[in-house]
Amino acid sequence: MMxxxxxxxxxxxxxxxxxxxxSAERLDKSLRSGLRGVDPSVVPALAAVAELRHAIPRADxxxxxxxxxxxxxxxxxxxxxxxxxxxxxxxxxxxxINANAGAAVSICCTKLxxxxxxxxxxxxxxxxxxxxxxxxxxxxxxRHADHVIMVVAEFGMRDEIVVDAxxxxxxxxxxxxxxxxAAATSLExxxxxxxx
Amino acid sequence: xxxxxxxxxxxxxxxxxxxxxxxxxxxxxxxxxxPIASSYALRNDRAAAIDSDYARFPRRRLTAMTDGALRSAVxxxxxxARRDAKPVFLVVGTSFGARLDDDGAAAEPLDEWVNELxxxxxxxxxxxxxxxxxxxxxxxxxxxxxxxxxxxxCICGGADVLGDSKRLAHSALGTMSPAELRSFDxxxxxxxxxxxxxxxxxxxxxxxxxxxIHALLRGCGSxxxxxxxxxPDEQGxxxxxxxxxxxxxxxxxxxxxxxxxxxGSGTPTNDRVESEAxxxxxxxxxPLIFATKGAFGxxxxxxxxxxxxxxxxxxxxxKAPPIRGLTEPIGGDGCAFARGAPVAVEADFGLSVTIGFxxxxxxLVFERGPTR
Numbered sequence: 001m002m003x004x005x006x007x008x009x010x011x012x013x014x015x016x017x018x019x020x021x022x023s024a025e026r027l028d029k030s031l032r033s034g035l036r037g038v039d040p041s042v043v044p045a046l047a048a049v050a051e052l053r054h055a056i057p058r059a060d061x062x063x064x065x066x067x068x069x070x071x072x073x074x075x076x077x078x079x080x081x082x083x084x085x086x087x088x089x090x091x092x093x094x095x096x097i098n099a100n101a102g103a104a105v106s107i108c109c110t111k112l113x114x115x116x117x118x119x120x121x122x123x124x125x126x127x128x129x130x131x132x133x134x135x136x137x138x139x140x141x142x143r144h145a146d147h148v149i150m151v152v153a154e155f156g157m158r159d160e161i162v163v164d165a166x167x168x169x170x171x172x173x174x175x176x177x178x179x180x181x182a183a184a185t186s187l188e189x190x191x192x193x194x195x196x
Numbered sequence: 197x198x199x200x201x202x203x204x205x206x207x208x209x210x211x212x213x214x215x216x217x218x219x220x221x222x223x224x225x226x227x228x229x230x231p232i233a234s235s236y237a238l239r240n241d242r243a244a245a246i247d248s249d250y251a252r253f254p255r256r257r258l259t260a261m262t263d264g265a266l267r268s269a270v271x272x273x274x275x276x277a278r279r280d281a282k283p284v285f286l287v288v289g290t291s292f293g294a295r296l297d298d299d300g301a302a303a304e305p306l307d308e309w310v311n312e313l314x315x316x317x318x319x320x321x322x323x324x325x326x327x328x329x330x331x332x333x334x335x336x337x338x339x340x341x342x343x344x345x346x347x348x349x350c351i352c353g354g355a356d357v358l359g360d361s362k363r364l365a366h367s368a369l370g371t372m373s374p375a376e377l378r379s380f381d382x383x384x385x386x387x388x389x390x391x392x393x394x395x396x397x398x399x400x401x402x403x404x405x406x407x408x409i410h411a412l413l414r415g416c417g418s419x420x421x422x423x424x425x426x427x428p429d430e431q432g433x434x435x436x437x438x439x440x441x442x443x444x445x446x447x448x449x450x451x452x453x454x455x456x457x458x459x460g461s462g463t464p465t466n467d468r469v470e471s472e473a474x475x476x477x478x479x480x481x482x483p484l485i486f487a488t489k490g491a492f493g494x495x496x497x498x499x500x501x502x503x504x505x506x507x508x509x510x511x512x513x514x515k516a517p518p519i520r521g522l523t524e525p526i527g528g529d530g531c532a533f534a535r536g537a538p539v540a541v542e543a544d545f546g547l548s549v550t551i552g553f554x555x556x557x558x559x560l561v562f563e564r565g566p567t568r
Binding site for chain 1: 292333437
């Protein structure tokens with residue numbers, strides 16, 4: 001079992017997955033509706049968070065938090081806002097709200113009914129990950145959440161979005177997943193469970 | 197648990213930069229909202245701008261305004277001569293900042309401007325963006341870094357600049373009032389935008405060595421509405437969860453909270469949901485509620501930090517400023533709104549609550565400072 005070094009060594013990684021450049025058509029049908037106009041950065045994040053959420057089906061969504069970090073952000077939505085402003089002096093509400101750096105977290109929470117604590121760090125690197133882990137550990141230890149999904153989203157070499165997501169929990173309170181994740185070949189997930 | 201003290205505070209607002217001077221203006225019911233010309237057709241040309249020529253060099257303006265506020269906060273905390281073994285973190289939140297209105301900002305990583313600011317104060321940068329909760333989430337995160345032992349000192353806050361994209365978008369969204377920003381009034385019809393920056397210096401109380409403090413940050417809570425990118429949860433469940441988590445964090449009961457600086461955006465739905473949530477959470481405890489957006493405008497990524505500062509000033513001066521434009525309060529059982537004139541309040545503990553696009557709700561619990 002992998003443990004994160006967080007002073008007390010009581011926070012563990014329950015599961016993790018990686019999603020690269022997923023298209024909306026390949027998402028679970030229940031997640032696809034209402035995604036028109038979303039930035040491409042949302043889809044792999046949603047696929048990854050959904051995969052981890054489904055690993056703990058009995059967990060209360062009110063007690064699952066989400067932390068986003070990485071360089072990826074809704075770049076295309078932001079470009080659309082700038083293009084609209086420069087070309088016709090208008091800004092579409094859809095483009096604007098989808099250009100929000102926290103849009104992916106919001107959509108993940110909405111689609112999966114997650115009302116735990118949330119955060120979006122707009123930075124990359126080891127400090128960002130370390131800070132995200134510290135924050136997750138604090139929420140878990142003080143019981144603001146039973147699980148925290150940590151999403152690291154980066155732009156890849158071809159501008160694709162690569163998402164590495166981890167499901168974190170306090171070792172004493174985590175839900176044991178009832179079954180391994182379904183083979184997710186349609187989403188090209190690389191899913192690794194780390195068991196005790 | 198480690199206690200977190202507020203040792204420095206500063207803000208840059210459309211009412212000015214002086215901590216006490218702006219507070220005096222808030223108590224007097226002043227507003228920084230005024231007509232601000234735009235090249236575009238807007239629902240309302242009024243906004244709370246620090247610089248009326250707001251459309252020029254937004255990135256430069258954002259950086260200068262933020263730098264000024266954070267340096268003032270550092271000075272207020274008397275941090276300049278200190279050398280800590282642990283890193284000092286600069287935690288900055290914004291919603292869009294300048295990136296939708298400035299070619300330079302649009303081409304750079306989202307944290308570039310924060311990295312520049314941090315280099316100027318020899319701090320480790322942390323950048324975040326949770327819409328209108330960005331400023332309060334920066335404070336939440338700074339507190340977490342101190343509690344975890346990763347830091348003794350964090351400079352935390354939020355900043356945002358007015359921009360044409362924001363003004364046009366809120367016009368198109370229908371969230372912009374065609375008239376006045378009237379938080380929690382029955383006649384409220386939308387928000388008006390502003391710009392600003394606010395910073396708090398947070399420190400582990402064990403490192404103070406007798407220096408005065410403004411307040412203690414006793415607890416923080418966050419929750420997502422899970423309701424969509426713009427619409428709040430109609431039942432106010434996200435607000436309730438954030439407030440309950442912050443109170444649990446602080447080890448306080450509902451009836452110990454006597455003062456709330458509410459989000460009070462002035463939009464019909466948000467204010468209704470927020471006031472109903474307070475009615476449900478606090479019931480007969482009825483804390484005094486005030487809001488500052490009628491004075492500062494809705495400063496988006498800065499608003500959480502500005503409101504946290506205003507709450508601390510309210511606790512320490514034992515006064516709450518009147519909610520500008522509030523004449524006929526909306527229902528919301530359990531809500532006692534500050535209106536008409538400054539209201540005296542004997543409160544040792546207070547909440548600062550923000551509700552952001554994307555469902556980002558954050559609640560901060562402060563205890564008034566004993567020694568400043």
